[in-house]
Amino acid sequence: MPVQWNAKWISHVYDPREDLGVFLFRSKLKLSEIPETLYVKVSADNRYKLYVNGELVSFGPQRGDTLHWFYETIDLSPKLKTGDNEIVAVVWNFGWLAPMAQISVRTAFVFDVVGQEFPDLNTPGNWKVAKLEGWTFEMMHSGIEQFYTDIGPGEIIDGSKHPDALGLASESLGWRDPHVVYTAVERGAGYSTPWNLVPRSIPPMRYAMRPRPPLLRHGFVGDTITGQDGDRLSEGFVLQAGQSILLDFEELLCAYPRFQLSGQAGSTVTLTYAEGTWPAEDESPWTSKARRDRDVVRGRMVRGYQDKLILGEGVHTFETLWWRTFRYVHVHSDGPLTIHGLTAVETGYPIEAESSFECDRPEVDKIWEVALRTVERCAGETYFDCPYYEQLQYVGDTRIQALIGYYLGKDRDLQRNAIETLGWSRMSNGLTRSRYPDRQPQIIPPFSLWWVLMRQDQRLYDRIWQTDPEDDDPIDSEGLDVANAFNRLSSEAIDRTFWNFVDWVPGWEGGTPPGSARATVNMLTLYLAHLATEISLDSIDRADPRRVQALAHYILPQFEKTGGLVRHRNDPDWIASEHAEALYRCVQQRLGLPLDPWPYDQLEKAGAARCTYYFSYYKHLTMQPDDYISELGPWREMIEENLTTFAENPPPVRSDCHAWSSHPILGLFQVVAGVTSAGEGWKRAQIAPHPGSLRRFDAKIAHPDGLMRVQFEAGKLSIETPVESQLVWQGKSAVLQPGAHSIG
Template identity: 35%
Template sequence: MPSRREFLAAAASLPLPAVPRFDAKAWRTRWIHPPAGESAGYGVYLFRKSFNLESPPASLMVRVSADSRYELRVNGVKLCWGPARGTLDWLHYETVDIAPHLRPGANVIAATVWNDGPYAALSQFSHETAFLLEAESSGFDQINAGPDWRCLRDAAYEAIPVPQRSQYGYFAIGPCEKFDAAKHPWGWEQPGFDDSAWLPVRMGYLAAGRGQRDAQTRWALVPRELPPMEETPVRLAKVRRAEGVKPPEDFPAKPAAWTVPANSKAILLLDHGHLATGFPVLSIDGGQGARVSLRYSEGLFQSEKPRRVKGNRNEVEGKTFWGYGDVVVADGRPRQWRPLYWRTWRYIELAVETGAAPLTINDVSAVYTGYPFSLKARFESTSPEHAQIFETGWRTARLCAHETYMDCPYYEQLQYAGDTRIQCLVTLFNSGDPRLVRAAIRLLERSRTPDGITLSRSPSTLPQFIPPFSLWWICMVHDYWWYVPDPDFVREMLPGVRSVLGFYQQFIGDDGLLASMPYWNYVDWVPAWRNGTPPSSEDRMSATIHMQLLLALQAAADLEAATGDGTRAAEYRVLALRLAVNIRSRFWKSGRRMFSEDLEGNRFSQHANVLAVLAGLVEDAAASKDLMERTSSAPPSELDPCSVYFRFYLDRAMAKAGLGDRYLERLGTWQFMLSEGLTTWAEIDRPETRSDCHAWGASPNIEFLRTVLGVDSAAPGFSKVSIRPHLGPFKRLAGAVPHPKGIISVEIERTATAYAIKHSAPPGVEIVL
């Protein structure tokens, strides 16, 4: 396995392909399925193709995909896994060169294909279990998926469903697994394995690219646009509790074998030291019939507290472990197991129950996995806390980024537009890699319904509508246009932008305000709001929703003017101006000198006033500064407060109002979470948070660079760079920000009357101080 540095270097060197909306590539190969009657429901299937070669070719590219998931091996070597998350009408295929792993004589291509059936994650689409492999060169059609492939259902696997709802929250992930080693055909992926008892595959329809005429297949194929996910071996940190056995002192930080006697039980609580996503790896020997369970948890729960209260995540004494998990049944032989799909944990509870034979645990380790980001940003101050906040934010962002962004890796693994806008900006400011950003924007655009809006999340087999998230999606497209030099992609998104705004326009009444709207108009998790929806008048939407629409209209006007229809841009500007006038005349309450959420002026929030500043609804700089000083300092009893999620917008408004120098003094939200022992940012900055890992809280990884260091785009495509620092109480700061052309490095020192700024930038990058 390559080192992490080698892997990231290879991933970063992959081109940024212009992935088309349609793929007219002609396929010569049909999908293959398990034998008749076995394609529906949960199942793990093994597909094999044996063949002989006189001498391997220098290169042999194959295209491969599956419904739902697969791992591809050649002569026992795993080459790739996928397909990258998508939908049935946007199903990715991977292209991989198998030649380096071929040999003269006997060879075998082997694929593990699984379908989680009724237990599947909400992000996983499926029609029926199927597999596809085709050599790009017709000279190697002998290896293509076809009637001479063999198939076996692997009876070793059983699903362990994760309930969608429990006292610990809402879940949308796929199942865990029970693996019975005695039922697995060990060695099946190697040449020479006897598969004569396996059944022939069932042939399906001819494969077809998306956009081909009269394709008789449910899967519309498009090439994968993302690099392979990273896989890096890692060690767990330590044992926190042990019952029934005393493991070696260095375990699990170092490999060390230990044995559980026959007819006994043992339980270990293993601490990774921080939250992680990856594949746990269990190595065992002996103990025929012994059961080993691995349960995963972000943190232990306080037994005497109301549900979901965890307290300090570093503390385990007197706490209750809860988590979903896997089960492995030993067959008495030396075996190594890892699950088919990755898991999330900080703590792993390892429980062993033996029968007539002792079981030896040779090792418990893990393989980290996630999108192969490389951190290129840097932020240096004299405060160790800043470094900890930056590191924690980057870890959070990484664990919430795989084949898609996701709100959280433990509970849902769904790509919500509201979360993803912030995650995309974290990506661009910290790594500069726009590939996952572009894929996210496209997947959300492809979720548009006949109503015109996007789904709240995509991919998702369960449609959910949060119309304000469609407005944030428009702002995502605007962010991409501002930071990535890719106008053709922005132009491709314009029909979706127009569609979303068309949905909203039908709800604007004669008074120029939005009438009550359908679906879930979620904004933020505010304790006083019902289901995250801001209070409003009976027949008109809240001020915050109006302001989101105003921001989206302003963004759409910019996009149309730069890449689309100038006439439409002018129309959007007129609509935005009218809406701004109506918002100010109806929601501004002069007695409070603030915007209220409802027309009557009964409810006020930070959100409405924050977005008012961002949308330019406040008449001048002095008024904006005054409003934000009062908004940011008001207690929750006076203004409904922003959660950690909406702090992204509050801090942007503070900077726009000329209060950026206060940013480093306003880190209490993240300081609280660090004091709770969190190693990633939680879903909400309150003790009863559900998820311990929500990247919508990673906005300091943007604002340390954009607000404090002051490095930002000053023109579309990052074609100009502005440096406008806000050091707050600090006299010196330094850092670096990735740019499409390279790295921008900055050193800033405060003098008695000004800033002394040293900077370096790639050739051709214009800097505006």
């Protein structure tokens, strides 16, 4: 049962209006012997980094909201020593400049020892606090004003005013007793404070030093340094006053930049972070449809958000509090500067890709590699759409990310966290927000329906759901409530109040199809969500056939074919679209019906709206292409342009790294290898390979019960399955028992 902690929340000042800034909290511990374990619980608002004797031991907390404020439990004993020990927490609050995904009450810190020993370590105890005056925040960027960016401020770090090593607290900082602001209690303790504490639900983020220094690139606008383009940055590299260098980390990273610098005291070093370089003459990236080779820097310039470092005396080590996204870092100094070291400490969710796909086409292997990197860069304490611009967990993006996660490995923590946190956002009208956590509610009603589909995916691929084995037709009542909420809201109310985004189709204003909430594509999504909640998720054949038939008789007559293309009968603004064709076939699939052939000619004749990178996942899944690989032309083009992650859209493009564009991983597993779940908890599978033009492929999937492997070569299949599977191959169907099978 949740209980009140021994510790209390503490802060620097009583008045929360002065919260913006960076604060140090320090406690000392004298030990005659090192305890076998010393578990503590720690959290902060906004965030913290915790050091023991100068070594980083934890950073967080996991991103949540005030009703679900996460804390970490850490064993400090490995970092303790006999004698004097110092525990320092660096706590910061971005204040009104905080990223959209950062929910906050006020600056605060809590530290609680598990058990009754060392009571002085429980805040407030013997803790002291000081404000770092040399660390401030400001929105700083060059040339990306056209793009929606909401990841928080840049940092201005004055090396003359803060200790070189944050984990070692200087006595000159003006330490004072902290203010107690609230009691600390876990959620459900019977009464609450502004922070309802809950234990961390995902593993710690990666924090790994990149082993190689970046490349030094030449020829960019403003380059005045001679040298060989592509040399590694050497230790002790010198810049004269007013000079700049451009560093290339060779691939897009999510990392804490770490610099060791010295130079003229008072000089300002400006760091600009970019995914790629921009043509110097192009004033508006939105208007440029030109493909850009991301390796090219000659004659180009860097645009991006910035940090500033002000040099003090001697050599200083700088590391930002929050991580940055970059392939390129532009470094400019207004005074003489020596770079003693510059590296990146990579971070992100610790994704372990236990699954793999290999084939006889090198370009497909490269697509896999870049898609996997995109997945990794778009996963942190939540999933997010893009790491550079938003870092927000949108439902539409997240559904694809979570599905990829089910196939890549056995870890389910981030998927569960996504479904749960998005569920926290449900509003009084029954819909979820489009993204969560966030400080500013945004509603995309179709995304609420995709959250319902995420719950279905979880039941198919995870084993967290507990259903009555005697119930042949369990209903997801919470998902059904959301689908019904969409249906209850009048079309006028939805259209007037909310954003009905579907896909970034040229000509669809704001990605919204004509007809808006009651457009054919949205009605199909609604019925797909209803089917996901009302038909047994254990399998179609175990569902009540009368219910399936009744649903089919209700849904299908609401649609007709116009020129061979699907249209809802009450859609007065209908236009033909690949989106509607894909979703109609998803509905057919859910009803256990054969899929209509993909209407290539009819779509061409109608000048239909085409799916962009995002929605092409659903198109590929349902068009059943003879050759899936031939559908990957846009991804091959991105490889040719030397993107190291996949972009948001075709040009003109904002984000060079966008989660939804990593879905070829799913296509290779679900379409080419043909592996999907056919039962709750993936306890049964379907295997329906479509090798197309591939002469050979080898798909290995980390199934919860062991390795699932589908190999194809010389027209023959070799299959290993840990569960009963339905094989569909060359027009025939057979049941495979667990084990190894050769077919052909």
